[in-house]
Amino acid sequence: MLETQNLTVRFGGHVAVNAVSCCFEPGTLTAIVGPNGAGKTTYFNLISGQLPATAGSVQLNGRELTGLPASARTRAGLGRAFQLTNLFPNLSVLENVRLAVQATKDGAHRRGLNLWSIWSDHAQLTNRALEILQSVSMTAQQDSPVASLPHGDQRKLEVALLMALEPSVYMFDEPTAGMSHDEAPVILNLIRQLKKDKTKTILLVEHKMDVVRELADRIIVLHNGNLVADGEPGEVIASPIVQEAYLGKAREAA
Ligand SMILES: Nc1ncnc2c1ncn2[C@@H]1O[C@H](COP(=O)(O)OP(=O)(O)OP(=O)(O)O)[C@@H](O)[C@H]1O
Numbered sequence: 001m002l003e004t005q006n007l008t009v010r011f012g013g014h015v016a017v018n019a020v021s022c023c024f025e026p027g028t029l030t031a032i033v034g035p036n037g038a039g040k041t042t043y044f045n046l047i048s049g050q051l052p053a054t055a056g057s058v059q060l061n062g063r064e065l066t067g068l069p070a071s072a073r074t075r076a077g078l079g080r081a082f083q084l085t086n087l088f089p090n091l092s093v094l095e096n097v098r099l100a101v102q103a104t105k106d107g108a109h110r111r112g113l114n115l116w117s118i119w120s121d122h123a124q125l126t127n128r129a130l131e132i133l134q135s136v137s138m139t140a141q142q143d144s145p146v147a148s149l150p151h152g153d154q155r156k157l158e159v160a161l162l163m164a165l166e167p168s169v170y171m172f173d174e175p176t177a178g179m180s181h182d183e184a185p186v187i188l189n190l191i192r193q194l195k196k197d198k199t200k201t202i203l204l205v206e207h208k209m210d211v212v213r214e215l216a217d218r219i220i221v222l223h224n225g226n227l228v229a230d231g232e233p234g235e236v237i238a239s240p241i242v243q244e245a246y247l248g249k250a251r252e253a254a
Contacts, residue, residue, distance in 0.1 A: 001025055002078075002169050002201055007046050007056035016042045018225040019056065026168065027198035029191075031216035031233075032205045033242070039225040040205045044173050047203075048080045049073040060169065079167025081175060082158055089147035093138060093157060096146055097129040100164035129164070136160045136190060152183030159190050169201040170194055176211070191215060209237070 002024040009017045017039045024030055032040050045051035047058055049070035057066040058073075065073050074080075088096055102125050133139050136156055141149065146157065162170065172191060176184035188211060194200055195215070206212050212219065212233065219236040221229040228241050236242055 001061060002047070002203075003059045004043075004047060005057045005059070007043070007058065008054050009042060009046055009051060010054045016225050017046060017222075020222070020225075020227045021056075022220060022227060022230070024169070024201045024203060026201050028217045029195050029202040029204060029215055030218045030220060031212040032203060032220055032222060033207070033209075033212060034222035034228075038222040040222055041173055042225075043222060044080070044171055044203070044205060048078055048171060074165065074167070077166075077168035078171065079162045079165055079169060080171040080173075081162055082155070082173070087146050087154065087157065087161070090145055092143050092145055093149070094126070094129055094133065094142040096157065097132050097160055097164055098125050100161040101125050101128045101132070104165050132160050132163050135163070135193065150183075152179060152186055155179065155183065156186055156190065159187065163194075168199070169203065171203045173205045174207065175204070176208075188215070213237070 003022070005021050006019040007017060007021070008015065008019050020039075020043060032043065034040055042051065046053050049058075049065070049068060049072070053066060057064065059065060060073075060076055060078065063076060065076060065078070068076070088099070091099075105121075105125065105128075130139070130142070133142055136159060138153065138156060138160065141153065146154065149157065170191075175187050175191065179187065191202065191204070192215065194202060204212075204215065206215075216233050218231065219229070219233050220227060221236060221239075221242055223241070229236050229239050231239075
């Protein structure tokens with residue numbers, strides 16, 4: 001379970017995330033919604049370690065992550081999508097995934113250096129990489145250099161690399177932002193598939209309410225850095241605070 005307790009960050013006098021306490025269970029996709037500037041991305045940055053907290057804590061399965069850098073949080077099981085900048089453009093799709101699998105297994109599966117173990121490790125890494133490519137429907141592109149892939153497939157490959165790290169928590173911040181009409185459903189489909197694994201915790205920051213309605217098991221609402229609503233999607237969307245946060249904004253714009 002991922003838990004934040006009184007998680008807070010101040011920028012000068014401005015409290016961007018204000019004492020947010022929340023638990024996220026495996027097998028649940030929680031959508032984080034709220035108006036622009038509500039603190040959603042900042043809350044993500046505090047959880048993933050991109051930003052140090054002014055106060056409060058982040059724990060994963062009882063392990064204290066507060067104060068750890070982002071890389072250590074990734075190793076602990078927090079997987080933030082599209083933060084990985086380690087696609088190797090001149091290597092093939094398969095080689096990219098195999099390297100990510102290897103990075104994860106290194107240390108854990110080292111059995112000493114002999115030719116047999118190098119060969120069998122290589123075969124195992126390849127099999128695992130192929131399994132991941134199959135689950136993201138990219139087997140046909142396994143030999144293509146990454147640089148030759150269309151943008152949507154590169155984003156899909158980034159999710160595959162994230163899967164190779166076997167995180168217990170997946171964090172998506174507006175995963176379809178900047179994607180074309182054709183590309184967006186592909187990524188949403190991958191998230192739908194990840195949801196089937198009930199051992200995974202998924203957090204999704206998303207503005208598009210149709211996507212939230214379809215994917216979320218639970219919604220939390222941030223407003224001016226405060227957690228103002230938390231519950232089952234239908235209930236939260238109908239709540240006066242959400243209606244005000246969204247519709248109030250629409251009224252202001254009008
Ligand atoms: N590094 C920073 N320094 C100063 N202020 C910041 C910093 N990062 C975020 N903020 C402020 O914190 C507030 C929350 O921003 P944040 O980007 O988390 O909102 P958001 O809910 O993700 O918005 P959007 O939906 O527009 O992406 C905003 O007022 C923003 O200007």
